[in-house]
Amino acid sequence: xxxxxxxxxxxxxxxxxxxxxxxxxxxxxxxxxxxxxxxxxxxxxxxxxxxxxxxxxxxxxxxxxxxxxxxxxxxxxxxxxxxxxxxxxxxxxxxxxxxxxxxxxxxxxxxxxxxxxxxxxxxxxxxxxxxxxxxxxxxxxxxxxxx
Numbered sequence: 672x673x674x675x676x677x678x679x680x681x682x683x684x685x686x687x688x689x690x691x692x693x694x695x696x697x698x699x700x701x702x703x704x705x706x707x708x709x710x711x712x713x714x715x716x717x718x719x720x721x722x723x724x725x726x727x728x729x730x731x732x733x734x735x736x737x738x739x740x741x742x743x744x745x746x747x748x749x750x751x752x753x754x755x756x757x758x759x760x761x762x763x764x765x766x767x768x769x770x771x772x773x774x775x776x777x778x779x780x781x782x783x784x785x786x787x788x789x790x791x792x793x794x795x796x797x798x799x800x801x802x803x804x805x806x807x808x809x810x811x812x813x814x815x816x817x818x
Contacts, residue, residue: 677782684775691768698764702757709750716743 719740727733 674785677785681775681778681782684778688768688771688775691771695764695768698761702754702761705750705754705757709747709754712747712750716747
């Protein structure tokens, strides 16, 4: 693979990993906000039960209080489901981010290997040239005009 092509692939892979990482961060923030809403609903429910009881003056008022509690519990349950769904999406996004990071790291490793192999080839070439030069000097009897 050509070095320029590999560099471009590395840039693209790192950009992909960075984007996936930003999405993870955004989803974590969203999950925290959803969890905060759930905690607020639960705190509201606790406060409702801890407050002095309101004596219903009519059957209608008693029904409204009962309906309010049912709706509050439903809201808490729905918010819990929402948090769970966000948590699952966050896990999947983390997997995508990790896969993108692994791809970028493998391309980095490939590039490092190519550089190392190129350096090794260069050292061998230089050593071969030095050996050939020394061989010519030995065969020429050290005549500097052959250098």
